[in-house]
Amino acid sequence: HKRIIDIHNSNNKTVDSLSKLDIPAGVDIEIKL
Incomplete structure (x- = not known):
């Protein structure tokens, strides 16, 4: 299983955060702009 967000x-604030x-590993x- 892959864990993808x-x-x-x-x-820019989202990317910086x-x-x-x-x-965690895995x-x-x-990020799609």
């Missing part, structure tokens, strides 16, 4: 309609998160974050 899809975020749509994100802005995600980059600072401590993501969790992928895909």
